[in-house]
Amino acid sequence: MALADPLSLEPLDAPLTALIDHALAAGADAADALGLYGRAASITVRGGELEDIDNSEGFDIGLRVMVGQRQACVSSSDLSSGAIQRLAERAVAMAKLAPEDPYCGLAPQDRLSPRRSGDGLDLFDPTILLPAELKTRALEAEAAALAIPGVRQAEGAQASFAWSAVRLRTSAGFDGGYAASRHGVSVSAVAERDGSMERDYDHDGTRWLSDLRTPEDVGREAGERAVARLGATSMSSAALPIIFDRRVSASLVGALIGAISGNAVARGVSFLKDDLGATLFPSNIQIIEDPLRRRGLSSRPFDGEGIETGEFEIIKNGGLSSWLMNTSAARQLGLESTGHGARGLSSPPGISTSNVALMAGDESPEALIAKAGHGLFVREMFGPSLNPTTGDYSVGVSGFLIENGVRSHPVSEVTIAGNLRDVFASLIPGSDLHYEHETNAPTVLVEGLTIAGR
Incomplete structure (x- = not known):
């Protein structure tokens, strides 16, 4: 394990300046212009042996x-001066042929963030894990899974770290x-009894190794x-209460986020388009x-x-406070951006x-x-x-089936179905919230879903 200097954004300075200068000149x-630097390494082991090693590093620009009201997006990993000029000229030529988009354009000047760096967010851990250290960590995860009585094999254990910089x-x-960093470890285990086999997994990912x-x-x-x-x-x-484990309950929040995206609302393709x-x-x-x-x-x-971000109440006291909007969606809806623009290298800003x-x-x-009494505890979801x-x-x-207020025998090969309005209206959150992902939720109890089994 070693420490390195924090990532510098300076290598992205000249290419981005040149891209914009050439575009304006054309x-x-x-x-x-967006510049990304990425460095990542991961080691996968299986059966105590190295199965795969992945090591990547590179720059990309978009x-x-x-x-006028026409736009085009291009990207490249070639940062040479000649390639940058050709890229900018090609983008302008493409834009001149593109259909008009009355909502495209840069963010309003008065909405731009005064915060221009990650200072205070503590997003970058300078710890480097060498391949040998990653392999050791993956082997430790695999060995711990195999040590559980009933586990026959591990389908793969992985340890990884990544650095990134965005400008x-x-x-x-x-x-x-x-700049930001990420460390991770994951393993998939297979258990067997009387010829029956079941698989499950666990993983963790954090900014800092500690x-x-x-x-x-x-x-x-x-x-x-x-x-x-x-x-x-x-x-x-049956129609029974459903409990979603913390590992899967965030998917319900994700469905809400998709439904209140300004793009979906503006196109009229959201079931919540009239519910602001x-x-x-x-x-x-x-x-x-x-x-x-x-x-x-x-x-x-x-x-x-480049719009300022800050704490945002999506649902307040059960009510929908706002759509999630980037600049384009806000213009289309006659509103202001909520700071949810997401820029890709080769596409116009989306929403995230x-x-x-x-x-x-x-x-x-x-x-x-206990409150559910008789119901279903969902641990994993498919499709x-x-x-x-x-x-x-x-x-x-x-x-797992819930019987008499306690978790009972394991259940598989069932489907649950219903309408999300009913699910949202009945939702009861548990006390076990952990910030483990980009979207997080505690264990939740819901009504309004039907179980289709045998």
Whole structure:
């Protein structure tokens, strides 16, 4: 293990300046340029032996140009001066032939973030893990999984680390960037009993190595989860309370985020397109985004268009507070951007969130199980399907039957289905919220879903 100097954004300075200068010289009215640096390494082991090693490093640049109300986006990994000039000229030529988009353009000057770096967010850990150290960590995770009685094999254990740097520059004078890191460990375990086999997994990812769970803990959890699934059967079809484990409950929040995206609302393809200000959840439900969370997995000092970010109430006291909008969607809806622009290298800004969480309730997962009485505890989901215009939802699941208020035998090969409006309206959050992903939720109890089994 070694420490390195924090990533410098300086290597991205000259290419981004040149991209914009060449674009303006070629006839663009406005332009923005994005530069990315990435360095990543991962080691995968299986059966105590090295299975795969991945090591990558490189720079990428992207350019968006606007000629009147027409725009085009291009990208490249070639940072030579001649390639940059040709890239800019090609982008302008493409924009002149593109259809008009009355909503395209740079973010308004008065909305640009005064915060231009990641200072205070603590996103970059300078710790480097060498390949030998990554292999050791992967082997430790695998060994911990195999040590659980009933585990037959591990389907692969992986340890990884990555560095990244992002810099955004616009022809209107915005220039900001930040560096970030990520450490991870994961393992998949297979358990067997009487010829029956079940698989499960566990993983963890953090900005700083010191915050990462130990490989032994991750491996042990994967093994115990796999063994717990042995003997799984289907169950009778019924309309019962459903409890979503913390590992999968965030998918419900993700479905909400997609439905309140300004792009979906502007196109009229969201089942919530007429519900701004409406009560969707019980009055104690809060869903809050915090892009400035220290060491957050998706923290960012500004959005993909340079607009200021900050804590944002998506659901307040059960009611829908706002759409999620970038500049284009806001113009189309006659509103202002909410700082949710997400810039890609070769596409116009999309919409994304940062560190969203369904806030915790007062009851433990065990108390929710007791409250359910007879129902289904969902541990894993497969192939979710959502009709975005109606909210009809279905997904294959596995987990455990709940009987007499306690978790009972394992269940698989069942599907749950219903409408998300009913799910949202009945949701009860547990007390076990952890910020483990970009979107987070505690264990939740919901009604309004039907179980289709045998």
